[in-house]
Amino acid sequence: MTTEMITVKLEDKFLNDIDSIVQKEGYQNRTEFIRNALREKVEEVKLREAMANIAHLKGVSKKKTTEKGLG
Numbered sequence: 001m002t003t004e005m006i007t008v009k010l011e012d013k014f015l016n017d018i019d020s021i022v023q024k025e026g027y028q029n030r031t032e033f034i035r036n037a038l039r040e041k042v043e044e045v046k047l048r049e050a051m052a053n054i055a056h057l058k059g060v061s062k063k064k065t066t067e068k069g070l071g
Contacts (some may be wrong), residue, residue, distance in 0.1 A: 006033075 010018070018030055027033040 015030075018033060021025070021027070022030055022033045025033070
C-alpha cells in the first residue's frame with residue numbers, strides 16, 4: 001500500500017489538544033493519532049450507511065414477501 005502526504009492547517013488551540021491526547025494516550029506522534037482518528041471516522045460512516053441500508057431493506061421486506069419483490 002502506498003501513502004500520500006497531505007497538508008492540513010489547524011488552529012493552535014486544536015493542535016495543542018491533539019498534542020495532549022497524543023501524549024496521554026501513548027500515540028507515537030500526531031500523524032499516528034490523526035490517521036487513527038480518520039480511520040475511526042471512516043468506519044463510523046460506513047457503519048451508519050450499512051445500518052441505513054439494513055433499515056431500508058427491513059422496511060422493504062415488510063411490504064414484499066418474495067425475493068423478486070425485494071430486488
